[in-house]
């Protein structure tokens with residue numbers, strides 16, 4: 001039986017919530033109807049747009065744009081500052097309601113969650129009707145609007161909630177993939193970041209449909225593990241369950257027993273690169289960040305050693321994982337022949353802390369480049385939450 005999954009996503013969450021706060025304080029302007037943005041602290045030179053209203057988006061003002069550029073587009077731009085305590089309250093209110101209604105529930109970020117409706121259908125009836133009731137109930141109780149996407153897995157539900165906004169319910173069942181998802185630009189596909197989209201465009205792949213019908217082996221050659229994954233997503237394939245990953249404290253990692261014992265650094269680095277790539281994808285899919293990395297070496301003597309290092313900032317970026325893994329490896333290795341190499345990240349957390357740390361002026365994360373990367377990952381990449389692998393051995397692959 002096909003599953004029924006819903007993705008519930010607050011429309012312009014930070015902007016809506018700031019607007020509600022101002023209204024509750026007696027303001028008579030609803031920012032949601034104005035050309036308005038939420039920004040970090042403006043006095044630091046990092047005044048950047050972290051959320052924009054739908055009217056602002058329509059004229060091209062979006063995150064992560066700096067305020068100067070945003071004002072160049074519209075000089076009377078209304079700017080308000082983030083209030084993370086208030087945001088948390090709004091988020092908790094909604095999540096509490098969802099948790100109450102659905103036993104299978106997964107918070108994805110501060111303003112998004114998945115629920116598994118499959119079993120609930122007996123109790124609540126038709127999913128589309130219920131989704132309308134749910135979004136209206138959220139609006140009535142809390143004063144902000146959401147989009148609800150319905151599909152047969154998390155990927156499809158997430159793609160569906162991203163269709164026309166605000167305050168809408170959309171379906172994207174497997175049977176609707178061709179009609180509703182394939183005509184979209186390939187960059188609109190979950191996990192297709194800017195870099196990947198550019199590579200795909202170079203291959204002549206412009207729409208999600210082009211990607212779905214491309215030769216998967218060629219994609220794997222160009223984009224490695226990400227190519228395999230994007231091909232599956234373009235075909236609407238995603239078996240990941242709805243799980244509350246906030247309960248999961250395990251790490252994500254891979255190890256490999258080498259074909260023959262080696263003292264070749266390149267062989268080890270190639271493996272660490274591959275592990276870093278896979279770990280990064282797993283983290284990004286679930287919108288998670290790791291703070292610690294562990295490298296494991298087993299020598300031909302079967303003695304096994306670990307070395308653990310903390311990242312400067314929580315990360316899910318392949319390059320940062322790979323670079324630190326090399327450092328850990330070189331600290332650990334005693335130049336004896338290596339039989340097995342492993343890499344794992346632990347102390348994993350959701351993006352909420354990071355998303356909110358954008359507003360913390362003293363946080364090291366506040367570097368332009370890093371902010372771009374972070375906001376990019378927050379906005380463009382969302383999790384489909386496959387089961388945690390723990391320290392999975394990939395010898396069999």
Ligand SMILES: [Mg+2]
Nearest residue numbers: 009010013111
């Ligand atoms: Mg949202």
